[in-house]
Amino acid sequence: MSLSVIIVNWNVKDLLRDCLRSVFAxxxxxxxxxxxxxxxxxxxxxxxxxxxFPQVNLIASPRNLGYAGGNNLGAAEASGNFLLLLNPDTRLHPDALHLLRDYLLDHPQVGVAGPQLLWPDGRVQSSRRRFPTPATLFWESTLLEQWFPGNAVARRYRFEDVPPDRPLAVDWLVGAALCIRREAWQAAGPLDESFFMYFEETDWCRRCAAAGWAIHYLPQAKVVHYEGQSSGQVLAARTLRFQRSKIRYAEKWFGRGWAIAVRLFLLATFGLQWLEESAKWLIGHKRPLRRERIAAYGQVLRGLGVGSEE
Structure with missing residues (x-):
C-alpha cells in the first residue's frame, strides 16, 4: 500500500534538506x-x-497558502493510499514511516495515526490533545496560563494525565506529522483554509471523528520536531495568527457569542501586557526589550480589533 509524504515549506531550506534526507533514508x-x-x-x-532531490514532486506556489492551503494542494496531487502531512522542521526516525503506515493497515477503523514528537535533545513534546472546550480557549496559551501554569483545564486538554509512552486514542494530534488514511481524508474533506495557520488540524480532526474515524497516538513511531521554525520567524505575526484562529474555531464550533467573548478576553489580556511593558519602559527597565515587546503587543492588539482583516 502506497504512502505519499506532503511537506509544506516556507523559508526553512536547511531544515527541509534534513527532513527530506530522513524521508528518503x-x-x-x-x-x-x-x-x-x-x-x-x-x-x-x-x-x-x-x-x-530531483525525485521530489515540487509544487512552487507563487504565494504563501499557509499550512492548510499548501497541504490541500499537495493532497490533490498525491496518489498514495495514505497521506503523511509532514512539517519541514522535522526529522524522521528510520522506522517511523513503516510503523505509521503498518499501524493503519492493521487497524482499519483508525483514520489517523500520529507519532511521538521529540525535541532535538530527546525530550518528549506535547502533541496529544482532547478537543478544546470553551474553557480551554481562555485557559490554554493565554495570560491565564502564565499566571496559573499547570492549571487543570490545560493539563486535561494536553492529556498530561496519561504517560507519553502509552499508545492512545485521542481527539486530535499536533499537525507536524499526521499519517492519514485516504478514505478518512475524503470523508472529512480538505483542511479548512479559513485557518491560515493553527487550529486547522484541530478542526479537521473534529470533522474526521464526526465521520466515524478514530485518531490514534503511536509513541513507537518517533519524529524529531524543531518546533516553530517557519511560523516562528515573525513572533508577533505567529501570535496574531494563533489567536485569530482560536477566535475562528470558537465561532465555527461554539457560536458567535463565544467568539466575541474570546476576542474581548484576548484584547483585555494583551492590553494588560502592553500596559505592563509600557510602564517598564517608562521607568527605564531594559528599554530596547520593552520597546520590542510594546511594538509586538501593539501589532497583536490592532490585529485582534473588531473588523480587523487577515
Missing amino acids: SPLDPPPEVIVVDNASADGSPAMVQRE
Whole structure:
C-alpha cells in the first residue's frame, strides 16, 4: 500500500534538506511518493529541492497558502493510499514511516495515526490533545496560563494525565506529522483554509471523528520536531495568527457569542501586557526589550480589533 509524504515549506531550506534526507533514508516498500509544496520561499528552497532531490514532486506556489492551503494542494496531487502531512522542521526516525503506515493497515477503523514528537535533545513534546472546550480557549496559551501554569483545564486538554509512552486514542494530534488514511481524508474533506495557520488540524480532526474515524497516538513511531521554525520567524505575526484562529474555531464550533467573548478576553489580556511593558519602559527597565515587546503587543492588539482583516 502506497504512502505519499506532503511537506509544506516556507523559508526553512536547511531544515527541509534534513527532513527530506530522513524521508528518503527510511526503509519503506514501496518507496514513498514525496511532494514538496513551497509557499513562495525567498531562501532558495525550490532550487535546492530541484538540485538535490530531483525525485521530489515540487509544487512552487507563487504565494504563501499557509499550512492548510499548501497541504490541500499537495493532497490533490498525491496518489498514495495514505497521506503523511509532514512539517519541514522535522526529522524522521528510520522506522517511523513503516510503523505509521503498518499501524493503519492493521487497524482499519483508525483514520489517523500520529507519532511521538521529540525535541532535538530527546525530550518528549506535547502533541496529544482532547478537543478544546470553551474553557480551554481562555485557559490554554493565554495570560491565564502564565499566571496559573499547570492549571487543570490545560493539563486535561494536553492529556498530561496519561504517560507519553502509552499508545492512545485521542481527539486530535499536533499537525507536524499526521499519517492519514485516504478514505478518512475524503470523508472529512480538505483542511479548512479559513485557518491560515493553527487550529486547522484541530478542526479537521473534529470533522474526521464526526465521520466515524478514530485518531490514534503511536509513541513507537518517533519524529524529531524543531518546533516553530517557519511560523516562528515573525513572533508577533505567529501570535496574531494563533489567536485569530482560536477566535475562528470558537465561532465555527461554539457560536458567535463565544467568539466575541474570546476576542474581548484576548484584547483585555494583551492590553494588560502592553500596559505592563509600557510602564517598564517608562521607568527605564531594559528599554530596547520593552520597546520590542510594546511594538509586538501593539501589532497583536490592532490585529485582534473588531473588523480587523487577515
